[in-house]
Amino acid sequence: MATRAKRSTRRRNLLMAFGPGALAGRPEGWIFVVCCCLGVALISISDIRYASHGSVGALAFIPVILAGWLLSRVQTAVVTLVTMALRMAPMAAASIPVVTGVTQGLTVPVLAVLAQLAAEFVLLANSSEMRLERARAEGDRIAALEQAKSDFLRLASHELRGPLGVVRGYASMLEDGTLGELPDEANAIMPIVSSKVKAMGMMVDLMMETARLDDERLQLRKEPTDLGELVRECAGEMRSVAGPTHPIVVEAAPEPIVATADRSRIATIVNNLIDNAIKYSPAGGRVSCRVNPSDGGAIIAVSDQGIGIPKEDQGRLFARFSRVHTEDAPEIPGTGLGLYVSRELARLHGGDIRVESAAGRGSTFLVELPVRN
Numbered sequence: 521m522a523t524r525a526k527r528s529t530r531r532r533n534l535l536m537a538f539g540p541g542a543l544a545g546r547p548e549g550w551i552f553v554v555c556c557c558l559g560v561a562l563i564s565i566s567d568i569r570y571a572s573h574g575s576v577g578a579l580a581f582i583p584v585i586l587a588g589w590l591l592s593r594v595q596t597a598v599v600t601l602v603t604m605a606l607r608m609a610p611m612a613a614a615s616i617p618v619v620t621g622v623t624q625g626l627t628v629p630v631l632a633v634l635a636q637l638a639a640e641f642v643l644l645a646n647s648s649e650m651r652l653e654r655a656r657a658e659g660d661r662i663a664a665l666e667q668a669k670s671d672f673l674r675l676a677s678h679e680l681r682g683p684l685g686v687v688r689g690y691a692s693m694l695e696d697g698t699l700g701e702l703p704d705e706a707n708a709i710m711p712i713v714s715s716k717v718k719a720m721g722m723m724v725d726l727m728m729e730t731a732r733l734d735d736e737r738l739q740l741r742k743e744p745t746d747l748g749e750l751v752r753e754c755a756g757e758m759r760s761v762a763g764p765t766h767p768i769v770v771e772a773a774p775e776p777i778v779a780t781a782d783r784s785r786i787a788t789i790v791n792n793l794i795d796n797a798i799k800y801s802p803a804g805g806r807v808s809c810r811v812n813p814s815d816g817g818a819i820i821a822v823s824d825q826g827i828g829i830p831k832e833d834q835g836r837l838f839a840r841f842s843r844v845h846t847e848d849a850p851e852i853p854g855t856g857l858g859l860y861v862s863r864e865l866a867r868l869h870g871g872d873i874r875v876e877s878a879a880g881r882g883s884t885f886l887v888e889l890p891v892r893n
């Protein structure tokens with residue numbers, strides 16, 4: 521009997537260590553202990569997962585602590601009420617200790633579940649924060665890359681402009697005979713030199729315009745401009761680039777269409793479009809330019825009989841550095857800046873550019889411009 525009493529006291533002491541309310545040696549005490557162990561295990565799992573994701577969001581556990589306090593209040597009230605009720609029914613009085621144990625014991629797992637939820641919330645907050653951080657870093661990287669591209673364009677175009685001007689000057693002096701008679705072989709290659717110098721000049725101008733657009737430094741110098749006359753001039757200039765392989769024809773309305781526009785910028789647009797029409801057409805492909813009035817404005821259309829552009833690629837043509845490569849067309853060198861700059865210039869005038877094309881069936885680029893703005 522003495523040994524039994526001692527064992528019971530030891531068990532009671534041991535169980536008391538798990539918290540007030542544990543009734544050692546009786547079923548409700550065991551229920552409490554099992555619930556306790558379950559709760560402690562759940563909390564530990566939450567803690568481990570939480571700890572492995574850093575300590576941000578510890579505030580999420582405040583509701584758990586508050587819920588614990590609230591639960592202890594509710595638990596006391598429930599136990600008191602149930603005990604009172606059961607005492608009134610002498611037959612059910614025997615179940616009082618079980619109800620007490622269950623109520624007390626359930627506190628811990630409920631808290632554990634809340635702790636688990638809090639931990640999950642913290643994990644979610646942490647991972648969203650990490651994702652946001654990663655997206656921010658990626659955004660900064662892309663912005664730095666764009667800035668580096670702009671800096672390069674600005675620097676390279678400035679450095680190239682000076683020497684190119686000198687080459688252009690000497691080439692024209694050689695061509696017009698200012699530097700004396702040229703041998704026949706030199707005379708034969710001069711048109712090629714001039715067209716390459718012109719093409720390089722266009723590329724450097726595009727780089728400079730892109731850098732100006734990036735820095736929002738581009739200022740239009742508007743003046744009354746006869747669009748028909750301007751397009752004829754551009755076609756004349758571009759004939760030297762095209763050579764005899766691509767006939768360029770102009771059809772303009774007989775009456776002048778005068779727009780308030782930056783003459784040199786509209787020329788840049790038209791030259792780019794004619795240049796592309798030549799570049800992306802096989803030899804013999806005709807390039808036609810039309811100038812017509814439209815509702816409150818004018819439309820300049822440049823058409824070719826070239827490789828065309830698949831519908832699915834047309835949406836990205838006007839993006840900076842965007843190029844389209846189709847498997848059936850040979851890779852044609854370019855910067856991917858011409859259409860970007862052209863559209864930005866058209867938009868600065870209050871107009872726009874759109875394309876009508878299909879793979880293998882030529883393209884038409886339409887520049888819409890308001891006549892007075």
Ligand code: ADP
Nearest residue numbers: 796797800828843844854855856857858859883
């Ligand atoms: P680039 O010609 O230097 O590549 P652009 O901005 O002028 O740059 O043109 C972007 C892309 O649009 C080109 O790479 C080409 O694939 C396509 N493109 C432009 N004009 C034409 C055209 N007339 N016919 C077919 N494709 C064209």
